[in-house]
Amino acid sequence: MKLKSTFLTFLLAILVSAGSFAQQGGQFRVLVFSKTAGFRHQSIPEGVAAVKKLGQENGFGVYVTEDANQFTDENLAKYDVVVLLSTTGTIFNDAQKAAFQKFVQSGKGVVGIHSATDTEYEWPWYNQMIGAYFLAHPRQQTLRMQVLDRSHPSTWHLPENWLWFDELYEFRNINPAIKVLINADESTYEPAKPMGANHPMAWYHEFDGGRVFYTALGHVEAAWANPVFLQHVHGGIWYAAKGKLPK
Structure with a gap:
């Protein structure tokens, strides 16, 4: 009886381990990085949990860290996408910057969310890569979003006029090469x-x-419980990982 119980425990451990491995693998791998050296958003835990759930539901692996020492050539080679989730301030040293640049140059993807544009103000490559720098924001308000391009995976599901409540960023140093959605x-x-x-x-x-x-x-925390917003994020991650757009 004891032998049978031990065997069942061992079998259960294997199954749990296999299930965890399957969730972490999948069709591509995403590293969620949420280090802050300035303002820290209260919605970061909700954002991390939501991206992990997106991975579980859509078959891609999600790994989470706030340790910039993970930005090495060897470690970043494991991933297809880096998600900069509401990062702020100067978060990389020179060696970590070099590894991140090599990651992008190798054909990989980056997703910036919210204050990823409030990050690395003294790094011109980063400014061009992320697309702009944060300038200011008013109080949180509801507004009309104009969805200009609905051919992208992050906007396929959105109406042309999208009513949304959030903290609304204004920008400077905008890269003219970005394609506005x-x-x-x-x-x-x-x-x-x-x-x-x-x-x-x-x-x-x-x-x-x-x-x-x-x-x-x-x-806002509520955004990360909103299925429309989550589909927007999922589409952005999928594009960054796969690079697939309609022809």
């Missing part, structure tokens, strides 16, 4: 530092051999 209609809310008719809120581009998707949304 979503624009903020400033006539529908009160901006802090107006950008005018061209106010991008989500974009993508190919950069230095890799693929980059960025969304300024995701400040």
